[in-house]
Amino acid sequence: MGILSKKDAALILDPLADNNPITIQVLGICSALAITAELEASIVMAVSVLFVMGMGNVVISLMRNIIPSKIRIIVQLVVVATLVIVVDQVLKAFAYELSKTLSVFVGLIITNCIIMGRFEAFALANGPKRSFLDGIGNAAGYGFILVVIGFFRELLGSGTLLGIKVLGDPIEKTGLYAFGYENNGFMLLSPMALIVVGIIIWVQRSRNPALIEEN
Amino acid sequence: MAINTDKNTYTIAFAAVMVVIVGALLAFLASALSAKISENERLEKQQNILYAMGVNENEGSGSVSFIGTDKVAEAFNTYIKDQLVLEGDKVTSNDAAYLIDLKKEESNAKAGKTRRLPVFVGEKDNKEFYIIPMRGKGLWDAIWGFVAVDKNMIVQGVYFDHKGETPGLGANIKQRYFMDDFIGESILNNGNYVGISVAKGNNDPANELKTDNEVDALAGATITGDGVSAMIKQSISLYKPFLQTIASN
Numbered sequence A: 001m002g003i004l005s006k007k008d009a010a011l012i013l014d015p016l017a018d019n020n021p022i023t024i025q026v027l028g029i030c031s032a033l034a035i036t037a038e039l040e041a042s043i044v045m046a047v048s049v050l051f052v053m054g055m056g057n058v059v060i061s062l063m064r065n066i067i068p069s070k071i072r073i074i075v076q077l078v079v080v081a082t083l084v085i086v087v088d089q090v091l092k093a094f095a096y097e098l099s100k101t102l103s104v105f106v107g108l109i110i111t112n113c114i115i116m117g118r119f120e121a122f123a124l125a126n127g128p129k130r131s132f133l134d135g136i137g138n139a140a141g142y143g144f145i146l147v148v149i150g151f152f153r154e155l156l157g158s159g160t161l162l163g164i165k166v167l168g169d170p171i172e173k174t175g176l177y178a179f180g181y182e183n184n185g186f187m188l189l190s191p192m193a194l195i196v197v198g199i200i201i202w203v204q205r206s207r208n209p210a211l212i213e214e215n
Numbered sequence B: 001m002a003i004n005t006d007k008n009t010y011t012i013a014f015a016a017v018m019v020v021i022v023g024a025l026l027a028f029l030a031s032a033l034s035a036k037i038s039e040n041e042r043l044e045k046q047q048n049i050l051y052a053m054g055v056n057e058n059e060g061s062g063s064v065s066f067i068g069t070d071k072v073a074e075a076f077n078t079y080i081k082d083q084l085v086l087e088g089d090k091v092t093s094n095d096a097a098y099l100i101d102l103k104k105e106e107s108n109a110k111a112g113k114t115r116r117l118p119v120f121v122g123e124k125d126n127k128e129f130y131i132i133p134m135r136g137k138g139l140w141d142a143i144w145g146f147v148a149v150d151k152n153m154i155v156q157g158v159y160f161d162h163k164g165e166t167p168g169l170g171a172n173i174k175q176r177y178f179m180d181d182f183i184g185e186s187i188l189n190n191g192n193y194v195g196i197s198v199a200k201g202n203n204d205p206a207n208e209l210k211t212d213n214e215v216d217a218l219a220g221a222t223i224t225g226d227g228v229s230a231m232i233k234q235s236i237s238l239y240k241p242f243l244q245t246i247a248s249n
Helices: A006-016 A029-034 A039-062 A069-094 A096-110 A113-123 A128-158 A175-179 A190-207 B008-052 B072-079 B102-110 B170-174 B176-182 B222-248
Strands: B080-087 B090-093 B117-124 B127-137 B142-149 B155-162 B197-199 B214-216
Touching (some): A006 A128, A029 A128, A029 A190, A039 A096, A039 A113, A039 A128, A069 A113, A069 B008, A128 A190, B008 B127, B008 B155, B072 B117, B127 B222, B142 B222
Antiparallel strands (some): B080 B117, B117 B127, B142 B155
């Protein structure tokens, strides 16, 4: 017997595959395009979103019975923004190097539509534990796709992974480059992220035809 | 007892309480951490200045590594012989010159006041370095850095940083393979202070030619690269009188 009931486990596992926020719900595309040119940036973004979403979902869930419905979106925004700023300030004070890597993402996290979407769709109607699992699950589903896209874009675009030259040196012409291989600079531009997302969606839906929407 | 959360008075009260709580939390956090944060920023500036003059812990051709935060204050005292502030024709020594906010000085200059220009004189292995801070615009936001030249106006090292350039493209200006290309380039061309431009020509990708005042650009980062060129050019023209006195000595 696991720690989580079947229903709770589904909250984490579903968004990883058949209910993925990026490939199925098509949310959070903007940040997926913007920051996936490098694997490291993708990982940092994935971890940040994981934290903000887990915490945010719990906070919203705890307040769900007292939030006035007229201003609930504003309340959600305030919660996300506060969490992000708290994280940013604490990192600046205690992990300065990391906070410099993160600086670009702070704004992007606040505007991430997956976060608002899960607050609205889940945390407002469910208890803190289930909301926490839902937040973690969706952030992991988002992060997983981000890392996959980041992996291919950095590998094919720069010939590196996490900054390490895995395909040889393009200037010294070693490794693969000795055989005339060239980096595809187009991979570094945002349109290619969209195409990679498209390929993932294609693969996923042809493996599981139930996911294909009817016209 | 259920609360009627739809009432206007409740909504307003909720909003007011929320704002007070959040505001207090953030204000408390900001004031509790500000000392620590500004200390971090101070050390980072020292690290960057030392990095430009070659005092760093780089190994091989790997990534950028600064001198450790525990050693930086001492190293800064050892290597930086003098910190000068240029105000018009006046040159004064000032131990806190590295804390001068370039952005503020720039707006002062726009407002018609005299601009304070900091410059750092470093010494390592009996060689003198003149380190000039720079500030400019990239694609999305500010870029800044330091350039260290010797008295022949040959670049001995640079450091660039940015606020929000695109990861994988413009953000690579702070990668070693880009910054190291500047070493050995001259900012002079036939006696004119022309700076160094980031060139897209691709006629010297390995950057072997050190007399062309050009380094190879980063693919996909044209605007950031142009920003770097403009930043160097602008800073050098600001410091030109100072550089000329050094060069003539």
